[in-house]
Amino acid sequence: MDTENSYSSMYGEKPAMQRIRLLASVIPASARSLIRVGRLHASATSAMCQGFKQANIVIVDRKFANDFEKFCLANYGALPLLYRSKPGEWGAPPLSSKSDIRTDCLQYRKYEEGIFTGSLKTLMEYTEKLKEMVTFYMGCSYSFENAILEAGIPIRNVEQGCNVSMYRTNIPCARVGGFQCNTVVSMRPIPVDKLDAVVQITHPMADAHGAPIHIGHPGLIGIDDLSTPDFGDAVEACPGDVPVFWACGFTGAEAISSLKSPLAFTHAPGCMFLTDLRSERKVASDSGGSVEAPQVFCISENPPHYSVASLTAVEKIRALDRLIQQDPADRRIKHLLIKDQLLKASLSLSHAKSVLITTGFPTHFNQQPPEETDGPPGAIAMAAMLKAQKKSVVIVTDQRALEMNKKIIEEAVEEGVIKAPVPVVSYQDDGEDSPLLFLCYDGNPQFPRFDHLIAIERAGMAADGNYYNVRKVNIKHLVDPIDKLFLTAENIPGIVTTGIGDGGNELGMGKVKEAVKRCIPNGDLIACDVSADFTVVAGVSNWAGYAIACALHILSNCTIHERYLRKAVGFPKTSEVDGYTAALPTVLKEEKLLALLVKHGIRSGKTGNLGMEVDGLLFHDVHSSMIKQLLEITLGKNE
Template sequence: MLTAVRAARCSLWYFRGISTSTTHSGYQQANVIILPKHLANDFEAFCRRNPAPLQLLYRGQSGETSCLPLARHADIRTDISQYCVYEKGRLVKTVSSLQSYTDQPRTAPEQQAVHRSHQWSSDMVCFYLGCSFGFEGSLKTAGVPVRNVEQGRNVSMYRTAVPCIPSGAFSCPLVVTMRPVPAAMLDAAVEVTSLNPMAHGAPVHIGEPALLGIQDLSRPDYGEQVELQPGDVTVFWACGVTAIEAILSSKPPLAFSHSPGCMFLTDIPDSSSSPLTPESTNTPHDRPDLELTPRCFLVSHNPLMYSLASHRAVARIRELEMTIGDDPGQRGIRVLFTQDELLRSCLALSHSFSVAITTGFPTHYMHSPPDETDGPPGAIAMATMLLSLGKQVTMVTDRRALEMNQAIIDEAVETGVLKHAIPLVTFEDSGPDSALHFLCHHGDPTKPRYDHLVAIERSGRAADGNYYNMRGVNIKHLVDPIDNLFIAAKGIPGIITTGIGDGGNELGMGKLKEKVKNLMPNGNLIACDVPADYAITAGVSNWGGYAVACGLYLLHTCPSHQRYLKKGLGEEPTTRQEQLQDCTANLPSVDKVTHKHV
């Protein structure tokens, strides 16, 4: 047990003035917040609603200075090297002990000098919250460098633009810690930290800091700047210093906290995800399900963004990816297969807010309409699921096919396949900036209208500028230059593109054009030259659309992904029954797709 260490610290001030980030103890550390009793219930509810930053390890009784479930022989008034004192939401000073704030008999002059509201009496309640320093030892054991420890610095902490879920008097932005991690070790860092929910668990964001509203890494709001090394990626964990922001915003007459970086040391080994006392209801008591342990995937280069999904969800989406690769047309489509294109596209779509979908392949150029039935059903299936997840969806089509596609959308709404009508638009190339103005408000690349473009069974431009069906017939006269949107999107940060195809001549399949040229019939002629970020191949393109819809459903029901998507905020990431029923109802089915007439 740690009692000897605690005794040494208390008697010799062993850790006073030393950041516990740089002193690996082998034991779980805790953030500490001390509030007036009348705010205690609101703050506990605030913690429950924001479990990643405010993992509640223990709530003390009014006036209690010990915390037996976490540590024996503890005295919260003296066991932290430095405390912060707040009055009416302002930090007024830091002190090395809180004993002077304890109720004691006082002379009349002393009573006048110290107002009653500035005493720590039975009116004060102490909260112990998880701390990310508790997983640093596990990171080192897994071979992941801990840069702040290497550099002898406190960890960098930043106030984000992400609001916590409010409760009563408490409302504040999320605070995060940042630890640089080599890209090759991201999976290890994610897995190790996810297994310690007492220390904030898995990261809540990996990649571009600006996506959290952090504009300058060199100026942390708390702690010290930690330098990145070549090949490092910025990884952000929810931070218990969020509670200090809650104090500042709620403005209690008197409150205390640890000084950021100077933590309370418990008797719980830092590798533990369970408390010392199983009977305690104030600490996590269930070990994580290993199938729900998250994995890390790169989903965007510009801006840099990674996402998380559980082992279980990843395995199921990979099964989907293999299933849709069945090749009824015997084209040899499996040679174009690249693992995890479906998974990464679904992850990116799950993070999206506004999606534009385009389809249409006029292969029957002698008929009216010339379009094949592959494509529109898959597009509607994706649109339906995206709408159920709260995304904005727009359909983009050729001018000649506007009436036909409007009829498809209208029927989908009438039959209940679509919740409501979605915008149907066309694109005309009227100048060099046409695509930019179509994709971005006022042509401003910092203000995109869409953050994801999806093409499913959409004619793709070949290297010679023409559009070919699989027989090598040029159908350019029937195709609008929607490819230009995908080309322009490459230069606009924040827009991701996906192409779904079954032959290699579809928009987005340019990512695979060398394989198409070498391995597909007529490949040298028909291969699409316009790439997408993700190229999903399927035996029938509609199957690819159905797989995207199903993949989005799997991510929506994946606790690991939902926690990451919500930055660890809100109630524990379980899908409400009505949401689950809505998403299930919007999964593609045979009955639905056979109702669509194209």
Template structure:
């Protein structure tokens, strides 16, 4: 800040203060925050459209303020540390300290916010322009300065991102959510978020810019449908003003320091003060941020669209996405030379696993009775991958069930029990069957009381599950119709497509598997007999693999990577969670050569055969476990165990 700019400010103040007219006399004027705090005329302007313009152009970090009795200060500080995204603590004062030396010179918290809220026993009793009348009480009170999202709006504009609330001359919209902050002492309250509509093609840029400013709440905590946060009407914010979207915009939500106002209300202190939402304390610190172009991949978020109904995006670090893409490439290798690469679509694995990571309840189905002349007719591809996914999902705290054909239910119960005894999976997976027909039966199976608004499952996964062709039959790769051995589990996937919030994944290696209807045109064009055998039932995500089991292993590994990714984990927990603490338990649930060999031996024990050859031995799809499958598993684990820093 040059001396000339300081003098310019003082001249303006002497000649009527800061008004739109006097400000226009100094094009490009950058407001000096100390002087800004001296101007009483700025008080009302700060909360209107002109104030929004100044807030954007000031170029300095801004802060939310909470002032509490010193007896509550330690608990509130711990509350801030436990909920760092909504409450990034910039400075805690001493009792009776008006200033905040690390943030601003010559500050006086009694006068430096444009407007204050006064709370008595948690109830808002007044709004005032200064706290001078409370000087005596403030001698025993501590001031907390908390980061504010206004501080990153300038960075967004610099990056070419339109900031709709600024364009419209409005305070940002702030909403109380259904997410609850981590409790400390008397402090427990809902998370408050700000919402800014962002053009779809700017989502990555917005996530990257704001992630680099943790003192201003960091990156988004939710992108998509407000109802997922418990917000029913974005036109009626609890704080601030409604902000209108433009065509092509997506609602993006950040944690908000007004969470501190909610904390004051919920803890009901005898007397407390906060800034009035939107009327911030301006520091002397510039709101500079590192360019996203210079950030290492482990610190660079990327976004993915994972659901349309409801609209939902997720995110992970660029390094984690690169690792998952390596897993995807390994899983689609084709040593059997089946031409499966022609069906491959990049990032189906990462999008499926992001969706699974957000899920609480997952249904898995498998079973391809290709050996119609044997009893049992099942093959060794599918069940190992299903169990590998179930083991990781259980380790991550998800509820998992497996649906299979009624005729194979008892055998699968015994197989799962043996797998638990041998340490392949830690907890038995509940097994169900579905033999109903039609959409109504499927919806009753998938939803409580048959109500699509009460789904039992968030995500359905089919791995090497025989899929219904366009003529209603089920074909193996030799065009043999095996419909008589298959229960209509396809109906569950068809019904799921109409249930809001329920996603589906299909994993296959030939195109005749359930869910691979998403790439039916490619199957018809490139696979032998594709026009007849191609599955007609699509999943939201179709993971193409050289052997379907490899897709299950890759899903397990990808889920591990995502939940170890600090960017994804923070987003998954709406900015309220702690760094991963269960990595050791997750790691112990990853597939391994030893576990997969043991499980394959269990399948052989029950007469389950290799798919291509019908051999009863340690073989899947005509490929022996050693060296082919064991080598794939080792390579998947090697990529999984690499740290994100390995992916530059």
């Protein structure tokens, strides 16, 4: 039987999955031969020639070739360059033998003046013009599908016998010359319990787009409806699947459209060039292997959003968490701990663009001012790092303490504790819509002003609507209802909340209120009833603020997380790391800040002493030692 006819015949006779399995076993040279003579009847090359690399194709006039190569290098996630041909070169010697780019793709697209003007089965009629054109071969996500399948992870478009879904996004590529466009992504629904595995498999395969650039809600990257892809087919997810997005080589076609050159060609979506190169699987290692293992964490439930960081960064942040969980005042905080809250809060803050911080616990109700020294230092430490990372930061406090806190920030800048001022505002509860108007532009929940709210050592509302210190004294008359911002944020998609405390009566501790009631003295009365998405518990709340600043620094130095943040667009921003280091809390800065608080009459929380202590613990050597240890974990040395 003629081999080519047998393949054609079998495709028409077999069910979809049998056809897929047959296509998977075809070697690339045979598949290219069948394509060349029009006898391979398939609409896409997904799952074809499994174990071999596939390539996206862009063909441009030679005068644009240098700029397009630079565009590929600047947007390597979407366009990992495998080979650039010479003008008029039909083959691709490093990638394949006996290939001809004019005939060896299932289908091509033609662009004239940047406009798609038709699909073609062959480019033979353009041979003369192609002599002055250069072909670029870029890696394709189809190249990693076999490794994913071998790991027992389903690929839904393969199961459903259709093309992968591809979408335009709101992620701008790095511009080069006339090439400017947004990134195109491919999407595969992945079971939630397989997210770590799929990221670890694809991360090392940089020439096939590498790790995903977004995991979770499509709207966060400008995709309105997964059921209507811009290219490819709609793929049906199964219960428990999460949409996972990889940078896609069809970004090259969008770049061609932006250039508006007289003539250009690309492959059709899903119709890749099949190479003779084997896809080499390098598994990311959790145990000191040559490839760092990425870890995936959910950082938002509303809308669902996941982040990625290296195992090394994750373990450093977990070490910070263990350190601040020391309990020198014996407050029994071990009963309130939830795993990885510091890590997840820090990852979420790393993605945030605008952060609101609140602090202030007026426990000394007979003093003026009634505030304690725990809270403001941690808030300012976080604000310093967030601002260094070019995020918008605002501090909200009680109206009665507004001017004092503004003065403290002003003096902290003068003393070099923080580089630039942080706006300090109050919240006025003037009616039912006040929280929404404060949190969102024009009170519209689709346009929040803040991505993340943090409460650190902030008096939290109990179940009876009052506010209590640890001695069961009601201090409601001293506390503005900033809790309402956190309660309202629960129903605003896109706002994440973090509560930091050390006793259970702080804003955000509602997440652990049952444990507070059981295990903390007076907990049945004082427990805060207002929850946060993440609840970070420490022996002293300031320590958690310092730890979050350190965790943000660690994440800024994590190449896996940094790539995920910038969506594999552009180049690593290594020049900014020094500024982040300068923003870290240090013993000298925190000593200066504590002296400023004491100057303003702010006292130690537990003892009421007006001196260099926090929660009854002397700055030297308890708090100073904690800061040194946090920096040692963060920087790998004593500071």
